Amino acid sequence: MANADERAERGSESPFPPRRMAGRGSGWYRGDCHVHSTYSNGGELTPEQLSAGARAAGLDFIATTEHNTSAAHAAWGSHAEGLLVVLGQEVTTRTGHWLALGIDPGQVVDWRYGLRDDAIDRQLDQVRQAGGLCVAAHPHAPYPTGVFVYPYQKVDVVEVWNGLWASDLPWNADNEAVLAEWGRGLAADVHGGRWRPAMGNSDTHLEGQIGTPHTVVLAEELSADAVLAGIRAGRSWIAESAAIELSLTVSAGDRTAGIGERLRIGDEPALVRVDVRGVPSGTVSFHTDRGKAHREPLPGHGSGVVEWRTSAAESAFVRIEVRHSEGHMAALSNPIILS
Structure with a gap:
């Protein structure tokens, strides 16, 4: 059950998780920003099970990113004690997936388009207008619609490490390819004055996946706004586990x-x-x-x-x-x- 400060952050009757964890000041916080529950196809864990798994993995925050739906947003209010839950969505377009992090409660981002439709910019802008962050998800995922065809310049962050497709180890050739691609572009981006940070997430669907890997963020406090600001600024690193x-x-x-x-x-x-x-x-x-x-x-x-x-x-x-x-x-x- 949430404490009084947490209830005050979201309103005592709100079904949505609080946007801020009271009493958690500036520090390094560990979080997994690509997580699926039973509200996504292929997801086998309930929000309650995911929250327990996140705490066991040493995480301070997660993002709920169901495929093309906000239905899970209201399911997290009773499972967020001591765990910051950022509202989000995995947007599965025909030519690549991206994460909309920090969107409004109940907000749904359209996914019914591809590169040739010239429609993604409008959706990215809507997320940013809500204070959110746009992340290229698993750019080299081993299936047709999972490959991120859009230019990285359109997004704010690149998921260079995705744990779902890595078989027995949380690192594989697809991650290696994304890291090399991001790394090659980093020099030009730094020279141009705007570089896109890297992040890593588990893309959890099954038990035992959450937090492998995750992103460690320097934030002014444990809140959705502060965590997203830290990720946006690149004040972060990626860990295979909390043991590192x-x-x-x-x-x-x-x-x-x-x-x-x-x-x-x-x-x-x-x-x-x-x-x-x-x-x-x-x-x-x-x-x-x-x-x-x-x-x-x-x-x-x-x-x-x-x-x-x-x-x-x-x-x-x-x-x-x-x-x-x-x-x-x-x-x-x-x-x-x-x-």
Whole structure:
């Protein structure tokens, strides 16, 4: 049962979940923004089961993203205690799926179109007018309508890691292809002044999938608006599970920037520092606008600090990937911009 502050956030009689969790200030919050229940075809879990699974996976928030319906929005009000539930929808157009996150209660986004209909812009604008976020979902999904044909420039964020289609491991060749595609475009986007952050979600349909992977977001508070603002700004990284912890900073002189931020350093050398926990015998690689620039191993116990030096002349940005010894992804970050 929700506490008094949570009921006040949504109105005592509202069936919808609160938009804000009281008493949760600035911090890093873990969340899965692509989740399906029995309200979606293929979904086998009820909202109650999903909320329990989310808490067990160490999540602070989830987004309800049923296929082309808002019917589940009102089902979450009684299952949101201690868990922020962002209202959303998976919009399954004929030439790609996208996530509408942070839409109004009961809002339904039209999906009955394809690339040649020139209709997606109007739907994207409606989501943004509601304060929401538009995410390209599983761009290389292995079925015809799941492949995202629209230009990434139309959306706000790209789901580079989707857990549903990864078989026994939460990482596969389709995710690898999306990450490479997003990474290649990042240099041009940073140069152009507007880059699109990456995020990762489970695309849960079945038991045991939720939170694998998920996005870790720096937000001013645990609220829908603050979490979406953090994702929109790229102040986030992607984790395979809650067992993995990561921090990334770049410092020059007495100035330091974190993930999603910009560090103005001129000609000064910059120190990139990565702190990783939970990836035994893994590797950390540093990626810039010139591709993979550096790589170092992690110790066998899984916790380690790796440092690397660069400059704005050498690197327009720095992002990292952390992989298990077998090569599949454990965590990856959005960039820190250098200028």
